Amino acid sequence: MRTRFLSAVAAAALLVAGCGETSQPTSPTSSGPKGSITVFAASSLTAAFGSISADFQKAYPGTMIHFAFAGSATLVAQIQQGAIGDVFASADQANMQKLVNGGLTAGSPSIFARNKLQIVVPAGNPKHVTGLADLSRAGLVVVLCAPAVPCGHYAAEALKKANVTVTPASQETDVKAVLTKVALGEADAGIVYLTDVKAAGVQLQGVDIPDSLNVIADYPIVVLKDSQDVGLAKAFIGYIHANGQRTLAHYGFLPA
Numbered sequence: 001m002r003t004r005f006l007s008a009v010a011a012a013a014l015l016v017a018g019c020g021e022t023s024q025p026t027s028p029t030s031s032g033p034k035g036s037i038t039v040f041a042a043s044s045l046t047a048a049f050g051s052i053s054a055d056f057q058k059a060y061p062g063t064m065i066h067f068a069f070a071g072s073a074t075l076v077a078q079i080q081q082g083a084i085g086d087v088f089a090s091a092d093q094a095n096m097q098k099l100v101n102g103g104l105t106a107g108s109p110s111i112f113a114r115n116k117l118q119i120v121v122p123a124g125n126p127k128h129v130t131g132l133a134d135l136s137r138a139g140l141v142v143v144l145c146a147p148a149v150p151c152g153h154y155a156a157e158a159l160k161k162a163n164v165t166v167t168p169a170s171q172e173t174d175v176k177a178v179l180t181k182v183a184l185g186e187a188d189a190g191i192v193y194l195t196d197v198k199a200a201g202v203q204l205q206g207v208d209i210p211d212s213l214n215v216i217a218d219y220p221i222v223v224l225k226d227s228q229d230v231g232l233a234k235a236f237i238g239y240i241h242a243n244g245q246r247t248l249a250h251y252g253f254l255p256a
Helices: 010-016 043-059 072-080 093-101 132-136 150-161 175-183 194-200 230-242 245-250
Strands: 035-042 063-070 087-089 105-122 142-145 170-172 189-193 204-208 216-224
Touching: 035 043, 035 072, 035 230, 043 063, 043 175, 043 194, 043 230, 043 245, 063 072, 072 087, 072 093, 087 230, 093 105, 093 150, 093 216, 105 150, 105 175, 105 194, 105 230, 105 245, 132 150, 132 189, 142 150, 142 175, 150 189, 170 175, 175 189, 175 194, 175 204, 189 194, 194 204, 216 230, 230 245
Parallel strands: 035 063, 035 087, 142 170, 142 189
Antiparallel strands: 087 216, 105 189, 105 204, 105 216
């Protein structure tokens, strides 16, 4: 019997719950859903989903949302290998489609948010990065997400549009790893999502990428086939679509 998988980051993710402006939860009701579910979600959703889940749990006492945050490709691999969860939220449609094709989803995915890229640099922008072209500058240490990770292939698309060639110092498993390397001074710049820079705090700042060179990321969400509580999983997804949009916008996501 496969056991419910909980990523090691799940507990840490709960710490972000309630941070920042959140959507207005509906009034608590005794007739609403109850129980516990596990949500596998792309790393870039950490802050927003933490806040949304806090609102959801206030609106529906007796519910508990556990999270496993990681790169979308990593989460897909875990689910394919037998990790049990209830909901999957991806930062791209390609990784979601792998689960759909494998018969590991219940129902059709729905797009609940969109995102776009931004260059991340240390606060003060000490290397004076002004755009994608600067990332090819000799001596500039750049880190990117790995190509299999949504932020990695989105970054490759943007660099191709700009006709810029970058040899990254490393290719990371998710956006959080890219942010960490830049924050620690191990890299001068990276490409992540606008939402990640917005949530990162004062150590980091963003350099905008023009819309003509940027890439819009679609975020799909779905109930997983092996969900232990399909009703609660559907209720949480419905809440994100209906009540969570204001919170997603607060964290920099674009409307679906």
